[in-house]
Amino acid sequence: MVNRLPVRNEFGYQWMVAGPNHFQVCGRTTDTLPAGAYTVSLDNCGNPHYHARDLQVDELINFTDSLPAKVLGEIKLFWASGERFARYGFLHRRGYLLYGKQGCGKSSLIHQLVSSVVAEGNVAFFCQHPYSFIRAAEKFREVEPERPIVCIFEDIDAIIEQYGDSELLQWLDGNSQVNKAVNIASTNYPEKLDRRIVSRPRRFDRILRIDAPDARVREAYFGRKVADLSPAELAKWVELTDGLPFAALAEVVISVCCLGNTLEEATVLLKSLDAHNPSSLEFANTPDANANGTPTDAPIPF
Numbered sequence: 001m002v003n004r005l006p007v008r009n010e011f012g013y014q015w016m017v018a019g020p021n022h023f024q025v026c027g028r029t030t031d032t033l034p035a036g037a038y039t040v041s042l043d044n045c046g047n048p049h050y051h052a053r054d055l056q057v058d059e060l061i062n063f064t065d066s067l068p069a070k071v072l073g074e075i076k077l078f079w080a081s082g083e084r085f086a087r088y089g090f091l092h093r094r095g096y097l098l099y100g101k102q103g104c105g106k107s108s109l110i111h112q113l114v115s116s117v118v119a120e121g122n123v124a125f126f127c128q129h130p131y132s133f134i135r136a137a138e139k140f141r142e143v144e145p146e147r148p149i150v151c152i153f154e155d156i157d158a159i160i161e162q163y164g165d166s167e168l169l170q171w172l173d174g175n176s177q178v179n180k181a182v183n184i185a186s187t188n189y190p191e192k193l194d195r196r197i198v199s200r201p202r203r204f205d206r207i208l209r210i211d212a213p214d215a216r217v218r219e220a221y222f223g224r225k226v227a228d229l230s231p232a233e234l235a236k237w238v239e240l241t242d243g244l245p246f247a248a249l250a251e252v253v254i255s256v257c258c259l260g261n262t263l264e265e266a267t268v269l270l271k272s273l274d275a276h277n278p279s280s281l282e283f284a285n286t287p288d289a290n291a292n293g294t295p296t297d298a299p300i301p302f
Contacts, residue, residue, distance in 0.1 A: 040136035048136035095183040099190040100210035103245035124150040130167035153185035157192040172203040
C-alpha cells in the first residue's frame with residue numbers, strides 16, 4: 001500500500017529518516033513490494049532496484065495429475081509447512097531443477113508457478129546476474145522478512161558459464177541463503193552442470209525431467225484449445241502429434257486454426273523441424289561459396 005503521508009510537492013518527494021538526526025530525500029514509499037515478478041539490478045552505489053516484469057505468455061492450462069500440477073501441489077504444501085521446518089531447526093526453503101529438451105514445457109511450468117505465487121500476493125525474482133540478484137534478495141528480506149518468495153534461474157547452465165557458480169552456491173546453501181524461499185532452475189543441458197549443483201541435497205531437492213506431453217495431456221490441451229473437435233477428430237490430433245514437444249502443440253493449433261494449413265501438413269513440418277539441427281556445415285563445401293561458406297550468388301533475405 002502506498003504511504004498516505006501528505007505530499008507537498010509535484011514530485012512526491014518525502015523525508016526519509018536515515019538514522020538519529022539524519023534525513024534524506026526520497027520518493028513516495030510503499031509498505032510492501034507489489035505482488036508480481038521482478039528482475040533486479042544494482043545502481044552505481046550498490047543500491048538494488050526492482051523492475052516489475054510483464055510476463056507475456058500464451059494461455060496457461062493446468063492439467064489435473066500432470067507433473068506441473070504435482071509440483072504446484074508440492075509447493076503449496078511446502079508453504080504451509082514452515083512451522084515444521086522451524087521446529088526441526090531448518091530454514092524454510094526448497095529447490096527444484098527442471099531439465100529436458102527445449103520446448104517440452106519447462107518455461108510454461110515456471111510461469112504457472114510464478115502466476116500461482118503472484119495470485120497469493122507474493123513475489124518472484126528472476127536471476128540475470130547472480131551478485132546483483134543476491135544483494136537485492138537480501139535487501140528485500142531486510143524489509144519483508146516473512147514474505148514467501150520464488151527465485152527463478154532460467155538456463156542456469158548459461159548463468160554459470162557467464163558468471164561462474166560461486167555466488168549461486170552461496171545462495172543455494174551458503175552464507176547468502178534466505179528463509180521462506182523456493183528456488184527453481186531450468187536447463188536444456190544438465191550434463192553441463194557440476195555435480196556440486198545436481199547431486200547435493202538442499203541445493204536442489206527435486207531434479208525433474210520434463211518430457212514431451214503424453215497422449216492424455218495432448219488430449220486435454222487440444223480439447224481445451226479446439227473445443228469444436230469431434231471425438232474422432234480429437235483422437236486424430238492426439239495421434240499425429242505423438243512425440244512433439246509442448247511448444248509444438250501450440251504451433252499445431254496456430255498452423256491449422258489460424259493459418260489454414262491441414263493437420264497433416266502441420267505435424268509433418270513440425271516433426272521435421274524437431275529432428276533437424278541446422279548447421280553452416282550444410283553449405284560449407286558447396287560450389288560458388290565464398291570464404292565464409294555463403295554462396296556468392298545467394299539472394300539477400302528481406
